Amino acid sequence: MEDLAADYLKDLINRNLVLVSQKTSNGGIRTCRIHDMLRELCLRKAEERNLVQPIDWYKRVASPSTPISSNNLCFHSHGFHDLSENPLCTNFRSHFFYASERTPPRKLPTTSFVYKFLWSLNLCYIVLKVFPLEILQLFHLRFLELWIDHLDKRPLLISNLWNLESLVITKEEWDGVIIPVGIWKMVKLRHLRISQEIEFETPLSNSGCPYLLNELQILSALKLSHSGKDAEDILARTPNLRKLTFYRGPSGHLEWKEISKLGKLPRLEILKLRRNCFSGHKWKTGDGEFCQLKFMKLSWMDLKQWIITSTSHFPNLERLVVDTCKYLEEIPAVIGDVPSLETIEVYWLSCSAVNSAKRIQEDQKSKGNDGLKVISYSIRRKGGL
Template identity: 25%
Template sequence: MDWQIEGQECLDIISTSYEDLPSYLKPCFMYIASFPEDYKIKASSLTRLWIAEGFIIHHDPTRAIEEIAQSYLEELVQRCMFQVSERSWSGRIKHCYIHDILRELAVQKAAEENFLLIFSKSNANSTSGTSTSARRIAFHEFGSTELPKESIIGPKLRSLISFGDHFPNIQKLRMVRVIHSENSEIDENLQRMKQSTTLRYFRSYTILKLPNSFWNNKMLRYVRAENYSYGQFVSGPSSSVKLENLEVLKGVFIARDEWTVRFPHFPRIRKLGIKISNRTNWEAMANSITKLENLESLFLGSNGLSHPVITHAFKDYERMHSLYLCCLWPGRRIGDSSLFPPRLLKLTLRRSFLEQDPMQELEKLSNLRVLRLLYESYKGEQLICSAGGFRRLQQLKLHGLSSLKELKVEDGAMPLLKQLEISYCIHMEMLPDLQYLTRLEELKLKRMLPAFNCLLEGPDRHKVEHIPSISI
C-alpha cells in the first residue's frame, strides 16, 4: 500500500478495506479511534474493552471469550488494518498500533455512524460546545481553556475514556459500561457516581481510593486500579460483596485479615494482583486464594513483609501459568522447585533479596518459558545456569541486580533461549558464554558499564557473533 497518497483521495481508497470488513469487525476497528495518535496499544486492554462493550460474538462454549477477542485482533492484523509492534513469547499480540491514515479513517467512520465522539486539541474549538447523543466519548490532551462543556455527558453514555488530565463529572451516568482513565484524577468524581448496573470495565492509573459503593457494581468484569505515581494499590471493599462476573482484579491492597475470606466471593477470577501488609495472616490469605479454581495469573506484593512467603501455597494451582512476587523471601533461599505451580510458564521476582543463587532450583521448572529477576531480587555475585537446566526457557531478563558480577552459562543450559536482556547490573564484569545459546535471537544490554559493553567488540566478540539482533 502506498502511504504517500494524501488526503481524501487516500481515505476513499482505503475505505474499501473498511467496507470489506465483516460486520463483527467494524466496531472493533472504529474503537481504535478512542486511542490518541501514535499511541502504543496494549492488546489485552483493547480486547477487554471490546468484550466490555459487547462487540464479541460468543457462541462457542469450547472457547473463552478472550480467545475469540484475540482472534478478532489477529484478523484485523491479517487484513492490514492493525500492525503488530510486539508479540509475547507465545506468539500472542502484546502491543499493536495503527497507521495514521487508517486511524483517520477510523475517526471518520466513528463520526459518521455516531459511534464515538473525540475531544482533543485539534478539534476542541469545533466540538467543545456540542451536545451529542454519542454513546462513547474519548478525551485526549487538552489545555486549561479548551475543556468541553459538561453538557455532553448524558445519562445514556456507555463509555468514557480519558488519556489527558481532564475527566468530566460522571454523577449522572447510569448506563456506563467502560471507565478508562490514564492521567486524570478521578477519586472525588467516582465518589459522586451513583451505583451502575452496567459497569463492566474500570481502569485508572491515578486512583487513590475506591468508594465502598463501587464494589456494588455487580456486572464488573475487569478492574485495574494501580496508582503508578505513588506506587500504591487501593483498598478493597470494606464489606462482604459477591462479584460473580469479576475476572481481572489488580491493584488491591489487603491491610486486614478479614478481607482474605472474600476471595471465594469472586469465583471467576483469572488474574489477581494484590499487596499485603505485615499484619496480614499470609497463611490464611493463601488458603483463601486456593479456592479460586480459575486463577491463572497472580501478582503478590508486600509493603515490608518480614517473613518468607510460604511457597507450598502455590503448588496446588493447576491452572496458574504466571506468578509475580514482589518484596517476599527477604534474605532467604527460594525453596524447592516442586513447591511452585506445576504448569508455571512465567515467573517474576522483584526485591526478594535472595542470598542464595535461585537458578539451581528454578532451572528445574520444566514448563518455564519466561524468567525475570528484577530489582534486588538477588543479592549474590554469581548466577549459574547449569547444563540441562531451563529446558524450555525462551526469555531471561536480569534487571537491577546491583551485586551481580557474573552470569555463568554452561554448555547445554537454556537450549531454547531466544531473548536475553541484562540491564542496570552495574557491577557485572564478564560477558556470559553466549556462544552456547545457539538459538538466541536477541540480546539487549541497557545501562551497563562502558567497559562491559566494549567486550562485544573486543576479546568476547566470538560469544555474540551468532546473535542476529544486539542492542546497547
C-alpha cells in the same frame, strides 16, 4: 475470546494495516498505531454501526445539539467537561478519556457516575487526588483504569465491584497499596495491575475466606506483607496466573528453595522477581518447574550462585533479564542450550557475570546458533564486583 481477538490483530499487523508501537516483556503486543486514513475509516464505520462515538469538546461546543446516542463514548480534550446534566446523553456502557498529556490532579467530574450501567471506565489521563468512592456505586463495571496521586494506607475498597474483570491503577507515591480480603470474593477478576507493591489487609490463613480466583491471570506487583505462608496461600488461590511480579515486603521473605511454589504454577509465562523477595545466596533449580515460562527478570537480588543442571528446567524460556544483581557470580552456562532462548540482557552486574553471558553467546555460535543475542551494560564495582 482474547485469543481470537489476538489472532485477528496479528492478521491486521501481517497485512501492514496496523503497526506495533510497543511490545510486552514476552514479545507480545502492548500498543498499536494505525495510519490517519485508516483511523478515519474505522471511526466512520464505528459511528455508522453505533459502536463508539468520539467526542471532541472543541467541536461539541460549536455544535452542542448533536445527540449522543452510542453506548460507548470516547473523549478527546485537554480538559474535561461534565455530561451529567446534558439531556442529549442517553445510556452508555463505556467511557474513555484520552488527552495529549495527563491533566493535573483534580476532583473527578460526576459524568461517569450518573450512568449506573457502565461496563468500562478508563480515566488514566486524569490524575486524581484520591480514590473516588463514587466508583463503588458502579456495580456493573468490568474494566477500571485510574491514575491516582495519593492513596492512604487504608485498604482499597473495591470488593463491592463484584463484576470487575480488570483493575489497573497507577499510583504516584511509593508506599504500596493495601488490598482487602474481600477481593477473594471477586471471582471474575482476571487482571490486577497496580504500579506499587500490593499487600493484603490480613494474612489469608487467618481470614477464613474460602474463595479462589481461578480467572486471575495477571498479578502485579505482589509484596510479602506477613510471611512466606501468606504468599503460599495467595498462589494456592490463583492457580492460573500467567504473569506475576513479586516483591519482598518489610516483614516477609521466602527462602530460595521455596521458589518451587512459583515454578509449579502451570500457566506462568512472565515472572519478575524484585528486591530480594527470596533470601539467601544460592538458587538451584529443580525438575518440572517453570514449564511454560517465556520471560524472566531478576532485579535487585542478593543472589550469588545460580545453578541450573538441565535445560528442562526452563524449556520454553525466550528472554532472560538480570538487572542490578551485584553479587551474582555468573549466568548459568546451561541456560544457553535452551532451544527457545533468544535474548539474554544483563545490566549493572559484576564483570564475571557479564563475561559469563558473553561466553554463553560465543559457545552458542560455535554450535551453530547465531540467533542468541546478549545485551549488556555494566560498570566495574569495588571489590571486584
